[in-house]
Amino acid sequence: MREITNQIKDIARKLFEEKKIDMFLAWEKSEFDFQSMPFFARSAEEVEKIIFDEFSVHNLSNALLRFRDGKQRIGIVVKGCDSRGIVRLLEDHQFTRDRLYIVGVCCPGMKDPLKAFRNESGFEKTANADLEADKCNDCIQPNPVIYDVLLGEEQPPRMQGERFKKVKEIEAMTPDERYAFFEDKLSTCIRCYACRQACVACNCRTCIFDESRPQWVGREANTSDNMMYHIIRASHMTGRCIECGECERVCPVHIPLMLLNQKLIKDVDSFFGPFDAGLKYEEGAKPPLSQYRENDPDDFL
Ligand code: SF4
Ligand code: SF4
Ligand code: SF4
Structure with missing residues (x-):
């Protein structure tokens, strides 16, 4: 995922330099390896903190709601589920498409920080513990459905067994x-x-x-x-x-x-x-x- 992180940074940096966005929404690393947090970069310099890794699990589209009444132009990274959230916001007239630059990333599935935390803090750390986020087990759409640029290789649906x-x-x-x-x-x-x-x-x-x-x-x-x-x-x-x-x-x-x-x-x-x-x-x-x-x-x- 390092390559995708670098691609995201290049795109975000260029968008700031060309003055096409006021902020860019992605993730940054916290003090723990298993914690990636939503992050708003507000300048080309801050882009360096951006990360995309296996713990970039949050649906970032929800964070756009706090800017729905503003005029900021926002770059945002979306996985499949996040991109469906963008469609929700557009259909609900909470945001307009022209304020967004959407960087889609085909999602290979994410890990659950809580499972990782439990594994790290238990008496017995399991080397190959199953840390996959439960929400990813039933994912029918890992690839973004709306984007300006698409990164990564398209992924198959992750449904395991019968739906519902x-x-x-x-x-x-x-x-x-x-x-x-x-x-x-x-x-x-x-x-x-x-x-x-x-x-x-x-x-x-x-x-x-x-x-x-x-x-x-x-x-x-x-x-x-x-x-x-x-x-x-x-x-x-x-x-x-x-x-x-x-x-x-x-x-x-x-x-x-x-x-x-x-x-x-x-x-x-x-x-x-x-x-x-x-x-x-x-x-x-x-x-x-x-x-x-x-x-x-x-x-x-
Ligand atoms: S699964 Fe549905 S109800 Fe739950 S957070 Fe996502 S959109 Fe909301
Ligand atoms: S306890 Fe769980 S279900 Fe109840 S309000 Fe909090 S998040 Fe929602
Ligand atoms: S696998 Fe699907 S549900 Fe899980 S983070 Fe990726 S897009 Fe979202």
Whole structure:
């Protein structure tokens, strides 16, 4: 990946020198080998800190939200999942394409810094520990879908086994078993909202969960309010989730949020599809639940 890092640096440096961007969004190395952090370079000199390696796991597209009201022209590095996030932002009118210079990198799969940290800090360090990020196991689109320049060799989808296998296992349960399953999982949610903060599709300016008048959902982390939080968030993600897995990756109590997201992805695909959010950008295109057609299926209501 050193070669890709050098290519990214060359591109970013040139963009600054030609005054085509005001900042460039990539990663920099932290004090630990297993930690690469999102990094905003603001000058050609700062470009030297940029790195792209096997721990560049974050979906950077979410970071663009903090600049949505500005005029800065931004260079950004995107993997497959990040690029689908860019499509999400463009479709949601949160950003305009002309403010972005997109450096796409075909993604060979990323490692999970938390798994690496655990391995490093345990009593027994395993030399060949499996550190692959869980989100990469189910990746259908490792190659960027929108870019100005593309780096690296195109990668095959990384799906291992049948898509939606875990969702189908949950679907096979009785309604009572399913309720008990999710009640158990969601009871441990501490309502830290890390899943919301990491999500590129959670881009409302005022989040319903931050409102106090009216207060739609109690702030307390109890099972019923937790379930309400997750039901509402999941319904807001329907047809919009770009399957980047960041919400589940950042959850400190390991709630299997992708089960909920993938159930919705599967249902939207079967009712309105074939459809996967963010796989291509067409100006003016909308996700299925953001438009109305008279023949929309409704027998599931
Ligand atoms: S989800 Fe896909 S594109 Fe994203 S980091 Fe994993 S393999 Fe790469
Ligand atoms: S990140 Fe996990 S614990 Fe925090 S609100 Fe989301 S599901 Fe709950
Ligand atoms: S809900 Fe999760 S998987 Fe879907 S876009 Fe948001 S962070 Fe990514």
